[in-house]
Amino acid sequence: MAGSSKSVEKIVDAGINGVDAMFYTDEEKAQHKAKMQELYFKFVEISANESTTQSVSRRMICMPVVYVWLALIIANVCASLFAPALDTATITDTIKQMNTPALAAIGFYTGRHIMGELNRKK
Secondary structure (H helix, E strand, C coil), rough: HHHHHHHHHHHHHHHHHHEEEEECCCCHHHHHHHHHHHHHHHHHHHHHHHCCHHHHHHHHHHHHHHHHHHHHHHHHHHHHCCCCCCHHHHHHHHHHHHHHHHHHHHHHHHHHHHHHHHHHCC
16 A cells, blocks of 8 residues: 555656646746856856967957947948938848847957956945
């Protein structure tokens, strides 16, 4: 009798755990997000300790992307203000496609400074 109740309990626990694993709850999302932020901060710390030569070469590769992105934004704003009849859809689409790489580059190279400032305020 005791053996069968333990078997039923194991089956019920396995069923509950199986159903629980099927859904991605808000709590699990929050835990995942916190873990991702923790890993990003570790990445920034590790990257900050790299040699100066690598940092300079990466910035030299990164900055043209940021400059082109900013130039497109300025061109789009100017075209909208001074030539409203001009179709700026192509420029706008290009800007949307460049948002992620440009912002990632900016975040990567300014992340150490921003994190340092946030830590000083605590």
